[in-house]
Amino acid sequence: MEYPYEGSRPRRQFAGLFDINKCIACQTCSLACKTTWTSGRGQEYMFWNNVESKPRGFYPLGYDVNILNLLGEQAWSGQRYEGRTIFEAVPEGERVLGWRPAEEDYAHPNLGEDEIHGSIERGKALSLPQENWMFYLMRTCNHCTYPGCLASCPRGSIYKRAEDGVVLIDQERCRGYQECVRGCPYKKVYFNPCTGTSEKCVGCYPKMEQGEVSQCFAACIGKVRLQGWVSQPAQAREDNPVDYLVHVRKMALPYMPQLGTEPNMFYVPPIHVPDAFLVQLFGPNAPAAVRQYREAKDDPVLRGLFALFGSTDKIISRFQVANEVAVAWDDQGRELVRVPAREPVFTRPAVDRLYQIRRQNTT
Amino acid sequence: MSTTDDNTLPRRAALALAAVAAAACRPKRVLHLDHVLVKRAAGALPLKDPGAEAWADAPEHEATLSAQRVAPPMLQEPGIPKVRVRGLHDGTWLALRLEWDDRSKSALYGPSIFPDAAAVQFPRGEGAAPSVMMGHPGGPVRILYWKAAWQTDDMLTALHPNRPPTHYPYEVATGEHRATMEREYAPARFVHNPNVERPNNAPVLLAEAEMFGSLTALPDGRTDGKGVHENGRWRVVLATTLEMLQGSARPGRDGSVAFAVWDGAGKNAGARKMRSDNWARLVVEA
Structure with a gap:
């Protein structure tokens, strides 16, 4: 792959795992980020973290379909991508293949939210082409x-x-030309009109330096996320939770890998979505990942690992599942958390005899 | 014939008066020089008045601009093709007034919204001029840079006049707490980015460069100036002290100068600009 600069990998790379199947779009992550980093003048429209409804939700409008359309049809050969990336399909006079949203493209943080249509009983439904x-x-x-x-x-x-x-963007050096807004295919760089500079997610690096997970990871009430470190495939460790799901099991997949940026956030794809769409978004491993996920309940290691999601505010470097208990450690070898691999179920009777009241099932 | 003579004299006088009046009303003939002549001003320099009469005393130079298509990102569609330049100095300050036709005034910043801008470039120091493309390593240039957005006080209200009032916690915080919050919510302000803060709060920045992409603001750069958009054209004064130009512009000596203009409506920004292909001769009157 062509890149304008010589490849230089960091000493280690932080990464995120996301189980899409568990997300309920409560936006707690979005608000945790918003209140922490983007409550200033000129940052009103910024969502360094957002949750959008796919396939028709976007922020900004049409960001993914636009870049895929610009890139055009490309080819995979099995698991190997043989198409061009945004660094090879560069128009003359540009540095990367990109486009820049207009201001109105940011007008609706989740256009198409919860949009869905299926037949309802007896076929009485408004018909939409989706x-x-x-x-x-x-x-x-x-x-x-x-x-x-x-x-x-x-x-x-x-x-x-x-x-x-x-x-990171050097806030002293940036002059606000918005080339980065144009060049990021995920449109995760935002221009601040009040400072004339571009801003983006900082990974909550002050927390990360203390071994703590980022705000959007810590705030997730659905236990959708796990933050850790990802290795190169050849150095993958089975006891590293990120390596295990990304490299060993190949269940957590990068978003639009064909763009060539090697993203470091990895998604366990949703189980109820047509393969063609999943492959377009997450690459050719998506259908196999879904099959594994469907069987995860019968896999003690996977069961334990998914139970560790959202179980600690610390960054997990190592994990182990044994005897139906999952244990996580930080990079100093300190135990962070210990959870049952199978979440216990408690059944409460409908009538509380002690207080003589009937319980309402509200959840 | 006395009658004729009587009629002729007043008529001649009237014709003479009319000729004088017509000459006074006729626009002054603009003298176009092939170089930029910076006249020594008789009075105070009109640093904040691009329309001042004093500018008419300086001859005009018309600089041709071409699209930056040397290094990506390039300007894909040509923008402002010409800029008219006049110069004045008073022995301490040097001011150039740039004038160009632009029907759309762009003075705002926003997502995909860019301001009009202009720049004047001088070689730093004496000797052979460095590359006209923002200098070269070891061959620095000094650049006066004006942006229309730097004259817009409340950018958010200018962008969205009907926006509801919003509370920004860090703006009402005080002391150390404010500094901490500013670091999170306005990091560019916290580190004194020149897009936010400039010496003397002028809309003109003095910077130095040694190649494309190396423009660096001079924190102690003394600048002044102002831009006014009227009748479909910009008139912009960019000024600094002769001392700041470090010998590249001295009374009685020849130097070099180059120009660049950004058309905000055409999404010009940074390297996407119209600029001089060659240095123009700069003559600073003794």
Whole structure:
């Protein structure tokens, strides 16, 4: 693959795992980020973390279909991508293949939210030209190994930290040309009109430096997320939760890998979505990932690993599942959390005899 | 014939008066020079008045601009093709007034919204001029940079005049707490990015460069100026002290100068600009 700069991987790369099947789009992650980082003047429209309803939800409008349309039809050969990336399909005079949203494209943070249509009883329904499925896609900056934003900046104002792979914009050096907004295919760079500079997710690096997970990970009430470190495939460790799902089981997949940026956020794809759509979004491993997920309940390691999602505010470096108990450690070898691999179920009687009241099932 | 003579004299006088009046009303003939002549001003420099009469005393140079198509990202569609330049100095300050036709005034920043802008470039120091493309390593240039957005006080209200009032916690915080919050919510302000803060709060920035992409603001750069958009054209004064130009512009000596203009409506920004292909001769009157 071509890239404007020589490849230089960080000493280690932080990564996120997302189980799409568990997300309910409560937007707690979005608000946790918003209150932490983007409550200033000029940041009103910024959602460094957002959750959108796929396939018709976008933020900004049409960001994914636009870049896929610009890239055009490309080819996979089995699991190997043989098409062009945004760094090879570069128009003359540009640094990467990209486009820049107009201001109105940011007008609706989740246009198409919960939009779905299927037949209802006796066929009485408003008919829309879409299928009977949707899912929620939670998105932050992918802190790519080959960031489109970094490649686009003519001033070299964007850099990737060697210690954790976080991609940052130097707020002193940025001059607000918005080339990074154009170059990021995921549209996770935002321009601040009040400072004249571009801003983006900082990975909550001050927390990460303390071994703590980012705000959007910590706030997730659905236990959808797990933050850790991803290795290169050849160095993958089976006891690293990210490596295990990404490299060993190939169940957690990058979003639009064909763009060539090597994103470091990985998704367990939704189980109820047509394969063709999943392959377009997550690559050729998506159908196999769904099959494994359907059988995860019978796999003690997977069951334990998924139970660790959202179980601690610390970054997990190592895990083990034994005797139906999942244990997680940080990179200093300190035990962080210990959870049952199978969540216990409690059944409460409908009538509380102690207080003489009937219980309402409200959840 | 006395009658004729009587009629002729007043008629001649009237014709003479009419000729004088017509000459006074006729626009002054603009003298176009092939170089930029910076006249020594008789009075105070009109640094904040691009329409001042004093500018008429300086001869005009018309600089041709072409699209930056050397290094990506390039300007794909040509923008402002010409800029008219006049110069004045008073022995301490040097001011250039750039004038160009632009029917759309763009003074806002926003997502995909870019301001009009202009720049004047000088070689730093004496000797052979460096590359006209923002200098080269070891051959620095000094650049005066004006952006229309730097003259817009409340950008958010200008962008969205009907927006509801919003509370920004960090703006009402005080002391150390405010600094902490500003670091999170307005990081560019916290680090004094020149897009937010400039010396003397002028809409003109003095910067230095040694190649494309290396423009660096000079924190102690003394600048002044103002842009006014009227009748479908910009008139912009960009000024700094002769001292700041470090010998590249001195009274009685020849130097070099180059120009660039960005058309905000055409999404021009950064390297996507119209700029001089060659240095123009700069003459600063003794």
